Amino acid sequence: MICLWLSAAYSNAGEKYLAKAMTDHLQCYPVEMLSFEEQKPIIIKKSVCLAIIYNELGAEPLWVSKEGPGERAEIIFKYLKNAGNEGLDPAVYQVKKIERRWADLSQTSLAELDTLLTYNMLKYTHDVSYGQLKPYMVNPKLFAEAGKRGFDPLKMVETIRKTEDLEAFFQSLPPQHRQYKGLKKALVQYSGMTYSGQWPKIILRESIRPGDEDERIIEIRKRIALLENTGVESLTTGNLARFDDDLMKKVIRFQLHHGLEPDGIIGRNTMRELNKSPQERLDQIKVNMARWRWHDHTLGDKYILVNIANYRLFTYEAGELKFSMPVIVGELQNQTPVFSDKIKYLELNPYWNVPPSIATDEELPKLRKNPNHLVDNNIRLFSNWQEDGVEIDSTVIDWHSVTPSQMAGFKLRQDPGPGNALGRVKFMFPNQYFVYLHDTPSKKLFSKQTRPFSHGCIRVSEPAKLAAFLLNKKGDEWDRERVNHLIDLGKREVLKIRPAIPVHITYQTAWVDKYGQINFNGDIYGRDEKLYQALYIK
Numbered sequence: 001m002i003c004l005w006l007s008a009a010y011s012n013a014g015e016k017y018l019a020k021a022m023t024d025h026l027q028c029y030p031v032e033m034l035s036f037e038e039q040k041p042i043i044i045k046k047s048v049c050l051a052i053i054y055n056e057l058g059a060e061p062l063w064v065s066k067e068g069p070g071e072r073a074e075i076i077f078k079y080l081k082n083a084g085n086e087g088l089d090p091a092v093y094q095v096k097k098i099e100r101r102w103a104d105l106s107q108t109s110l111a112e113l114d115t116l117l118t119y120n121m122l123k124y125t126h127d128v129s130y131g132q133l134k135p136y137m138v139n140p141k142l143f144a145e146a147g148k149r150g151f152d153p154l155k156m157v158e159t160i161r162k163t164e165d166l167e168a169f170f171q172s173l174p175p176q177h178r179q180y181k182g183l184k185k186a187l188v189q190y191s192g193m194t195y196s197g198q199w200p201k202i203i204l205r206e207s208i209r210p211g212d213e214d215e216r217i218i219e220i221r222k223r224i225a226l227l228e229n230t231g232v233e234s235l236t237t238g239n240l241a242r243f244d245d246d247l248m249k250k251v252i253r254f255q256l257h258h259g260l261e262p263d264g265i266i267g268r269n270t271m272r273e274l275n276k277s278p279q280e281r282l283d284q285i286k287v288n289m290a291r292w293r294w295h296d297h298t299l300g301d302k303y304i305l306v307n308i309a310n311y312r313l314f315t316y317e318a319g320e321l322k323f324s325m326p327v328i329v330g331e332l333q334n335q336t337p338v339f340s341d342k343i344k345y346l347e348l349n350p351y352w353n354v355p356p357s358i359a360t361d362e363e364l365p366k367l368r369k370n371p372n373h374l375v376d377n378n379i380r381l382f383s384n385w386q387e388d389g390v391e392i393d394s395t396v397i398d399w400h401s402v403t404p405s406q407m408a409g410f411k412l413r414q415d416p417g418p419g420n421a422l423g424r425v426k427f428m429f430p431n432q433y434f435v436y437l438h439d440t441p442s443k444k445l446f447s448k449q450t451r452p453f454s455h456g457c458i459r460v461s462e463p464a465k466l467a468a469f470l471l472n473k474k475g476d477e478w479d480r481e482r483v484n485h486l487i488d489l490g491k492r493e494v495l496k497i498r499p500a501i502p503v504h505i506t507y508q509t510a511w512v513d514k515y516g517q518i519n520f521n522g523d524i525y526g527r528d529e530k531l532y533q534a535l536y537i538k
Helices: 013-025 031-037 046-057 071-081 095-102 107-130 134-138 153-162 166-171 178-191 216-227 245-256 268-274 278-294 356-369 404-409 443-447 463-471 480-488 528-536
Strands: 302-307 312-317 320-330 339-348 379-382 411-414 425-428 452-454 458-460 493-506 510-512 518-520
Touching (some): 013 107, 107 278, 178 510, 216 268, 278 510, 320 443, 320 463, 339 480, 356 404, 425 463, 463 493
Antiparallel strands (some): 320 458, 510 518
């Protein structure tokens, strides 16, 4: 059994009675139960979490005295009440229950208040630092990054008790980078939007084009004015039902900030985004703030950020956006994973070792139709994946007799060249997902608005420019011309990145641009609703 015992000495009877109330309020737990509970993160189970903390620190109040809650208790409670500023729900941290106990100086109430502050402070500290554990508990595969399973409540309590500036400590917990702060600012912006009615869905059967006159345009003007924070009171002159040039410019601006084709026409996709209410956008912002808490809070001085949902790669150095470029990401059945790593080297004129899954699912059917398929595509066939694998003439094999399992045992390697599936450059950051960045010979795909076409890796549109960014450093200047010169030599060459550069592969459907403007884009993998359900629906 783990039980709580009174300390031997107290300065006065009031403290003794309060400590006795603490002991009575807390419970004893069998060691077997604790062992079972420890299979889950301790923070999940309130009673076990508190038993461990107060057993180690003594059954004494941490934040209150017989006179009531102290100054540190007030700071803790302030951050719990203001959890909404971080996109969190204050109700999760039992704010109302704490309020009811706050002014009650009875010993039993003070004992309960102390434990309420301890547990909810720990929950908030964990959630704002690492993200809520709830999504992971609901779907550990989809939300593998959510929360911190190894979070140590006792160690955190000890850290907080030793911290002199508690205000600064709590302020330091959330991510401090511009993307998170930008979403936090947008949270305030959308929370302050006031509009009458229920934001009814505007039905669109045919596209509304510049020059058209339509009564629905009046409501569309109001919505854009609200979202641009220009105020609906400005809509007082002219024919408000006519789609004029001024409105067309605003529609294009709206489309650019919502991941849409900027054609100035109010079609089905544009109307879908206009029909999303400020409350829906608030929910979207909160979901994306949650995602940022799963990532490293320090992105790095020089780093690459890929937004899967926006099909775009961004490069940053010294807090400044250097450039961005379109990328191609994994298709729905081969989704690009979310994680952070460091790019350690890049490979010019790379080989492509065809993954067994692609060899089995795609190459084998093609070979059965055309035995020259591998030769036509500059792909060589080896007997196995070992170093002693022997090269085989693929044109003499009866591919109809080769089973999928046998096909997976062959090694298929495409030689460097303009038709190589990896293009001319491969950017490597070895990881458990076998995902990397690379060039592609299929340049036309970058002109499409949505680009989920890969098997999970990320294809970049300007590989030489990205390579120069990674290689360039003081005393060793690189530009695209230098990279292209090496590529044109046609030789395979490995160039190490020193120091390694962080790469953050993210999934953000709400984000801020270099001007601090909030942007929204499509949810290509349908993850927003699943995450919202996991976070907020009981």
